[in-house]
Amino acid sequence: MVATPTAPPQLARHVVMIVGSRGTSCTGTVVARDLVLTAAHCVQPGADYKLVSFDAARQPTLLDVASIARHPGFAMAELNGHRATADIALLKIAAPLPAAFVSARLAPATSAAVGDTFTVVGMGLAVRGDGRSGGTARAAVLVATGRPGSLQLRLHDPTTRxxxxxxxACTGDSGAPVFTETSSGPAIAGVVSWSTGPKLAAGCGGLTGVTPLTSYRAWVVDTAQRLGTRLAAP
Incomplete structure (x- = not known):
């Protein structure tokens, strides 16, 4: 996340870093001790993926992924054009995650309006292109802009618009959770799919594109059950 502080512990405990054998890096959300929610484009066929867990001394441990379920409606061509697609996937972990991770809840299926506030928590770069600042959970409070819908949200910094x-969002933040506040605390309203620089230029610090869970929540719940996992209560 660019231009953002370190995420508070109560949010950082929900996120994990995902690395691929082709040099990719993304963020995922722990939705059960053995299940992680992320973006489908983060876990494409033809590569191997692992989770990265950091201990108190910031030493990494690689965790094995047992299986990956991508939403069948995902289309990379649509994503590359910043258009709505089912950019949702679940990763089944080979062994339960360390106790430091806590499962996040899925938000109820609701619609968003311009000006609604969301908190994005990602493990990506703090400065685009620096190649060194990834792996730390950072949080950004962003607001909905444009024409929010059930298939795509566009968020921006309310101070720079x-x-x-x-x-x-920046490199490595794809798949990151987008939290909304509910009566029971923060809950996942969507995942990060893409970002732009200011005025729609390439890069980071402009728009953050989000795939809401509203249309895909049932798929997430049903797929988790098929993988043998019960999600946290809403």
Missing amino acids: GETAGAG
């Missing part, structure tokens, strides 16, 4: 560089 996407016109100049501000807070937002």
Whole structure:
């Protein structure tokens, strides 16, 4: 996440880093001790993926992924055009995650409006292109802009409104959770799918594109059950 502080522990405990054998890096959300929610484009066929767990001394441990379920409606061509697609996937972990991770809840299926506030928590770069700042959970408070719908949300920093560089998703934040506040605390409303620089330029610090869970929540719940996992109560 660019231009953002370290995430508070109560949110950081929900996220994990995902690395691929082709040099990719993404963020996932722990939705059960053995299940992680992320973006489908983060876990494409033809590569191997692992989770990265950091201990108190920031030493990494690689965790094996047993299986991957991608939403069958995902289309990479649509994503590359910043258009709505089912950019949702679940990773079944070979062994339960360490106790430091806590399962996040799925938000109820609701619609968003312009100006609604969301908190994005990602493990990506703090400065685009620096190659060194990934692996730390950072949080950004962003607001919905444009025409929010059930298939795509566009978020921006309310102080810069996407016109100049501000807070937002960056490299490594794909798949990151987008939290909304509910009466029971933060819950996952969607996952990060893409980002832009200011004024829709390439890069980070402009728009953060989100795939809401509203249309895919049932798939997530049903797929988790098929994989033998019970999700946290809403």
